[in-house]
Amino acid sequence: MSATTAPPLEVRGLVKRYGNLAAVDGVDLTVDAGDVYGYLGPNGAGKTTSLRMMLGLIRPTAGTVSLFGRDPWETARALDGVAGFVEAPTFYPYLSGRRNLELLAAFDGDGASALIDSALQTVELTDRARDKVGGYSHGMRQRLGIAAALLRQPKLLLLDEPTTGLDPGGMRDMRVLVRQLAQQGITIMLSSHLLAEVEEVCNRVAIVQSGKIVYEGEISALKRSAGAAYTLQTTDDERALGICRAQRGIEEARPSDGKIWFSAEEEEAVAALSQALVEGGALIRALTPQTARLEDLFFSLTEGAGNGAEDAAADGAERESIQAQAEATR
């Protein structure tokens, strides 16, 4: 596949092992041009390790990473058109924000330095650009990280938990910025453990658990796969429940919190049910479609059989600790 037609990011069979621990275990994913791609998983699931491999910072144990058709371990040119950061963006604290950007622009090549002013303006750091980064807040460093990424005129932006550590206002601003950058045509992949964030800004998602992808595709498709659910309130719920259960196309019906909960794949089945309820003498007070929440789908995918949320969290924390120890000693 030529570099011009290759997708911005293609990962095949990606594995990273630290001793016996597989931090990333056979990840396959493709980020197409124009995607805002969420890499979603609990802490310790292997998201940051994956992003490090994608940016050529750590060498995969097995598998390949391709950025616009080029391997970041073969040439730094693979990072042309690619920018981003893993964990928190880091800068030289004894230099000003502008000096840091000048340094990074120099390391990007001619032309990048001409973008410093507009990048600072984009992240609204122009007024603080001459202050030393050592005095910046976490949110300001995150924004400077975005500015540093913009200097590369990226076609693909890889962001590792860009809202982590930000206050609610900072999180909102960062999400707005991500959406604005996406509107400019930049393909974005962002890792996150925040479901709402991914649901809000991403069109596609890979859900990762214990280093493995448990779902990859469009968020809307994921929600559709969960089927459509409705709640119903009538003048006679007992009779209505019987009608629901007898109605063709209604897959499941049960009482729930003083209402009737039922699922149906086809909207026509719901229309037919409405008519049957009226004819059966159970007049409809409320019929409400229940949108599947990403959060519910996420937990159903990541917790697995007999693996509760607490177990998953403990597993993630343990994996995180082992990864950190392994990385520190390498």
Place this chain on the structure above:
Amino acid sequence: MSSGAVAAPAPRIAGRVGRPSVLTVYRWEVFKLIHLKRTYLGLGLSVIVPIIFAVAIHFRHSQHGDFAFASYLNRSGLALPLVILLFGAVWMFPLITALVAGDIFASEDHNGTLKTVLTRSLQRWQIFAGKTLAATTYAVIAILLNGTFAVVAGTIQSGFNPLQSLSGTTVSASHALGLVYLALVIYLMPIATVLCIGLLLSTLTRNSAAAVVGTLMISLLFQLIGVLPGLQGTQPYLLSTQFQAWQGLLRQPIDWSPIVQAVWVCAMYAVPALGAAFLIFLRRDVAGG
């Protein structure tokens, strides 16, 4: 941030002409060194020691010396830089060198800035070469600064007078000055070796303090081996011995054999250390920070 519209990106520069080079890294590494306190700690030590020596000579009562050139300190200021070269070999110059060499990679690891620069348009070897050149520049400046301050301080104290060579002949002041600077250049060989060991420990340990102290300890270990009675046969091949190679210049005629020996002995330590540092840096995972 949310309130304002996102500024339009500047026009794309076609083909990204002028890709960054080793020189780009070197310039910015020097710029960073200029802004780091530890640079001035090393350079400050280089400057202050000759002044302390000159003051000590001024108040010294004994005219006798128990080491090379000590007895000439009151007769010629040009003896001072040479005496400092003798004393500095034990720990001062290795420490000054290690302060930057041990820190230059490890601090980037510690601060997490290594991953920042590695995700730009540079090859790893370019970053390594630029940093190595910057650390070398610092070491050269430190040695030359020390020598120059020693010449000036010594001259103020004892005058710009002819110097007696180790063979007992008298060398004119101007000729001796040339020999002093040539001695400093030869002294740079073992210094460069210490630098390479520092760079290796810096890439290997990823810990600035461990790399600086480790470099100094290796240097002291060579000194220790050199004075142990049973191991004196190893002396010609020790790094510590090469710090004395410049003394060949102060003989009449000049004795080049210790200098030639220093070239290959220093290379014997420096090349593997630098090579290992290079390979480690090129292949290693960059995480944390």
